Amino acid sequence: MSRLARIARAAALAVVATTVISCDRSITQTEQLPSLVASSLDASAGSWKMIVLSAPNQVAVPAPASITSDAYRLELAAIKSAQRVMTAAQRERIAHWSGGGVLRWDQVLRGLVARYNLPPAPRAGGSYPVPDASNPFADPAFPFANPPYAARAYSFVAVAQYEALKAAWFYKFQYNRPSPARVDADVRALMPVSELPAYPSEDAVMAGASVAMLQALFPAAVEEITRRGADQREAALLSGKASSSDLAAGLALGRAVAAQVLARMSTDGTAAAVGTPMQWAALADSARARGEIPWISLDGPARPPMLPNFGAVLSWAMTSADVVAARPKAPFSTSSAEMQAELAEVRRTVKGLTREQRAIALKWNDGAGTYAPPGHWNDIAAEYIRDAQFSEVRAARAFALLNMAMHDASVGCWEAKFRYFSPRPSQLDPSIRTEIGLPNFPAYPSGHSTFSAAAANVLGYLFPGAAPTFKAMSDQAGMSRMYGGIHFRNDIVEGSAHGDRIAAFTIRFAQGDRAP
Amino acid sequence: MCVGPHSSHTRAAPWRTIALALCTAASLAVAWPAALRAQSMDDAIFMDRRVLCAGLLYTREQWSEYWEGSRKRTSGNIGDVTTQQATWMGAYGVTDRLNLLASLPYVWTRVSQGVLQRQSGSQDISLGVKYNALSTPLTSVGTLHVIGVAAVSMPTTDYSPDFMPLSIGTASRRATARGLLSFQSHRGWYLNGSAAYTRRGNVRLDRVAYFTNDQLVLSNEVAMPDVRETAITLGYARPNLVVPIVLTNQVTLGGGDIRRQDMPFVSNRMNFTRMDARVQYTLPKLPGVVLHAGVSRVLNGRNVGQGTTVMAGLLLAGKL
Numbered sequence: 001m002s003r004l005a006r007i008a009r010a011a012a013l014a015v016v017a018t019t020v021i022s023c024d025r026s027i028t029q030t031e032q033l034p035s036l037v038a039s040s041l042d043a044s045a046g047s048w049k050m051i052v053l054s055a056p057n058q059v060a061v062p063a064p065a066s067i068t069s070d071a072y073r074l075e076l077a078a079i080k081s082a083q084r085v086m087t088a089a090q091r092e093r094i095a096h097w098s099g100g101g102v103l104r105w106d107q108v109l110r111g112l113v114a115r116y117n118l119p120p121a122p123r124a125g126g127s128y129p130v131p132d133a134s135n136p137f138a139d140p141a142f143p144f145a146n147p148p149y150a151a152r153a154y155s156f157v158a159v160a161q162y163e164a165l166k167a168a169w170f171y172k173f174q175y176n177r178p179s180p181a182r183v184d185a186d187v188r189a190l191m192p193v194s195e196l197p198a199y200p201s202e203d204a205v206m207a208g209a210s211v212a213m214l215q216a217l218f219p220a221a222v223e224e225i226t227r228r229g230a231d232q233r234e235a236a237l238l239s240g241k242a243s244s245s246d247l248a249a250g251l252a253l254g255r256a257v258a259a260q261v262l263a264r265m266s267t268d269g270t271a272a273a274v275g276t277p278m279q280w281a282a283l284a285d286s287a288r289a290r291g292e293i294p295w296i297s298l299d300g301p302a303r304p305p306m307l308p309n310f311g312a313v314l315s316w317a318m319t320s321a322d323v324v325a326a327r328p329k330a331p332f333s334t335s336s337a338e339m340q341a342e343l344a345e346v347r348r349t350v351k352g353l354t355r356e357q358r359a360i361a362l363k364w365n366d367g368a369g370t371y372a373p374p375g376h377w378n379d380i381a382a383e384y385i386r387d388a389q390f391s392e393v394r395a396a397r398a399f400a401l402l403n404m405a406m407h408d409a410s411v412g413c414w415e416a417k418f419r420y421f422s423p424r425p426s427q428l429d430p431s432i433r434t435e436i437g438l439p440n441f442p443a444y445p446s447g448h449s450t451f452s453a454a455a456a457n458v459l460g461y462l463f464p465g466a467a468p469t470f471k472a473m474s475d476q477a478g479m480s481r482m483y484g485g486i487h488f489r490n491d492i493v494e495g496s497a498h499g500d501r502i503a504a505f506t507i508r509f510a511q512g513d514r515a516p
Numbered sequence: 517m518c519v520g521p522h523s524s525h526t527r528a529a530p531w532r533t534i535a536l537a538l539c540t541a542a543s544l545a546v547a548w549p550a551a552l553r554a555q556s557m558d559d560a561i562f563m564d565r566r567v568l569c570a571g572l573l574y575t576r577e578q579w580s581e582y583w584e585g586s587r588k589r590t591s592g593n594i595g596d597v598t599t600q601q602a603t604w605m606g607a608y609g610v611t612d613r614l615n616l617l618a619s620l621p622y623v624w625t626r627v628s629q630g631v632l633q634r635q636s637g638s639q640d641i642s643l644g645v646k647y648n649a650l651s652t653p654l655t656s657v658g659t660l661h662v663i664g665v666a667a668v669s670m671p672t673t674d675y676s677p678d679f680m681p682l683s684i685g686t687a688s689r690r691a692t693a694r695g696l697l698s699f700q701s702h703r704g705w706y707l708n709g710s711a712a713y714t715r716r717g718n719v720r721l722d723r724v725a726y727f728t729n730d731q732l733v734l735s736n737e738v739a740m741p742d743v744r745e746t747a748i749t750l751g752y753a754r755p756n757l758v759v760p761i762v763l764t765n766q767v768t769l770g771g772g773d774i775r776r777q778d779m780p781f782v783s784n785r786m787n788f789t790r791m792d793a794r795v796q797y798t799l800p801k802l803p804g805v806v807l808h809a810g811v812s813r814v815l816n817g818r819n820v821g822q823g824t825t826v827m828a829g830l831l832l833a834g835k836l
Contacts, residue, residue: 114727300592433633
């Protein structure tokens with residue numbers, strides 16, 4: 001072999017080796033959750049304003065047995081013997097749940113939304129089946145966790161946890177029973193154990209409330225949901241944080257509070273949100289009667305619009321009159337010069353799209369198969385909530401406020417979308433192609449913009465130092481829709497202003513909720 | 517010694533043979549979604565020392581049916597998906613037994629229905645080295661060649677792999693090791709068997725979370741499962757004509773299925789079995805010019821389109 005050949009071969013092998021070795025293929029996930037050491041006990045949380053329940057003690061929790069009782073001593077003995085025979089998997093679950101129950105359940109919920117956020121596949125004849133809550137394992141699976149469904153789910157789970165934790169805090173400071181690791185020095189504290197009274201266990205309260213809510217929202221995932229609830233309770237027990245009676249009282253309280261919240265959820269109007277073919281036709285007729293080009297589905301085959309009656313669903317911080325009053329003014333007429341200018345802008349933007357703009361469109365796409373726009377804002381919020389070391393009840397408050405505002409944004413946005421029933425850019429000009437999937441509902445106002453502005457306002461209220469960051473994110477999320485070729489600028493501008501107005505209702509609630 | 521299906525003719529007509537041989541480094545036809553779209557470097561042909569062969573191959577793949585997991589279907593949101601590639605490729609004989617190979621495709625994708633934007637761009641450059649470790653007579657009928665190929669591949673632009681099936685590639689860095697046994701009869705028939713393992717580096721998305729393989733991943737990074745490929749080639753070679761028939765099987769060693777009515781995802785488990793038929797013809801009056809043509813069809817697959825591909829190419833060879 002010639003010298004050149006030797007060099008060439010050596011070089012080639014070096015390139016291969018370097019490439020292979022430099023492939024570090026482990027994925028470091030964001031949102032790592034170290035053990036939660038709350039910066040405050042939030043001892044007053046039992047008096048914070050309730051949302052669904054009339055009072056924190058609406059669900060009665062009986063007084064616990066004394067820590068000197070034989071029954072309680074037996075519970076301590078059971079913890080100690082369980083701690084002696086722990087498996088590696090149990091230790092892992094303790095480490096997992098010590099990151100904070102509220103944060104963990106929010107991650108679980110985002111995963112469930114992403115799993116179920118898929119539209120039904122068309123039948124052979126071109127029609128679409130409707131997901132059936134009573135047959136959730138079928139094809140299509142139930143639910144289709146689209147943005148309104150997801151926004152509602154995030155809000156109901158967060159509110160249920162928040163209500164249940166406020167009630168738990170009420171009883172914790174009424175009964176003042178310490179955690180097992182504080183009662184008995186032989187019980188090891190395998191999670192940070194604070195002075196927070198243990199009865200009823202906040203972990204069991206969260207497990208009870210979350211499992212009940214999630215089973216109703218994602219019935220086909222019952223097995224995973226149940227297992228996670230059991231894991232959280234087991235971790236609380238094995239870590240010396242709660243005894244079996246702390247857990248039993250917490251579980252019962254969490255379930256009972258969830259039952260109250262579920263009663264509201266089952267009558268909030270979502271069942272009628274899909275509408276009927278007659279209603280769908282009436283929407284188009286109404287637009288035509290106003291002299292406008294009505295929205296049509298560009299899915300292949302054409303698909304019924306997504307939840308056209310969602311605008312009538314019950315809001316959290318707004319009355320139905322508030323929803324109407326906050327509605328954006330009508331979009332530019334489809335026959336107006338303004339609309340032609342808007343259309344030209346989208347055409348120009350899509351044609352000259354930069355790589356950076358494409359990245360922004362993809363970053364905020366949050367389309368089918370993802371945790372949806374409200375999930376993206378939960379993702380953003382989680383790290384701020386973690387870094388602030390909020391107590392469980394304060395973390396629940398933050399997620400509740402955020403998701404209440406986004407649910408209200410969803411209701412308000414859908415009310416406006418189906419009132420105006422305005423077309424997407426690609427409908428008015430088929431030469432406009434999209435860099436992301438085209439949502440199957442009317443354009444005006446932009447849902448992303450409404451969700452994002454509402455979220456950014458609430459997060460800015462909770463974390464004032466980062467308010468400009470949230471605002472910049474919200475503006476970028478809005479513009480991402482024009483870069484994607486699926487929205488006009490006016491959809492974004494008016495949607496964002498709408499989100500601002502909607503958030504004000506939630507913030508007004510928060511200002512009077514007695515949380516210091 | 518020149519190793520090729522026509523090696524018995526090497527001494528008699530070196531230029532013709534060289535062109536024919538080298539330029540057989542044909543790009544394998546594309547199987548959506550372009551898991552290993554680059555040149556496969558899977559043949560038993562070597563350039564003679566100091567011979568350079570380079571040229572362009574054009575492929576056009578189209579499919580309307582695809583496998584959503586194992587369910588075969590069409591989608592009204594995409595209709596027919598068409599992927600065209602113009603691939604520059606070159607090979608150089610460092611020695612008769614050691615060749616360097618390179619290729620770089622430019623890719624265009626589009627759909628026939630729905631609103632999704634067409635994509636195009638320069639895709640991944642591949643660099644490889646091919647070594648003939650052993651050539652030994654086997655029976656009185658022919659010769660057995662043992663060949664190893666090592667190759668790396670990396671994106672040349674920062675295209676997004678997050679728009680499947682329209683993304684122009686997976687944007688993954690790859691390293692492939694291939695072993696190839698070739699039995700070449702004195703009468704022109706040849707039979708190749710090859711196996712390759714491709715290790716794939718993580719890719720980055722423009723978003724912060726994604727759901728695949730039943731899991732929400734809170735990261736912009738996607739772990740790409742490795743890929744195993746096996747191929748059997750039955751071919752016939754004359755001095756200015758080579759006709760290989762190739763059966764290729766790709767298995768992705770991990771990754772999730774496309775979910776019901778979901779878009780495909782970059783790390784999906786993309787498997788397929790494909791049949792290729794190709795013709796390489798050296799112009800009798802211009803022995804440095806080789807014309808390529810081919811067709812291929814995906815016979816079976818998972819998370820890929822059932823593509824039909826046509827290919828045409830022109831390669832030029834000469835001694836430096």
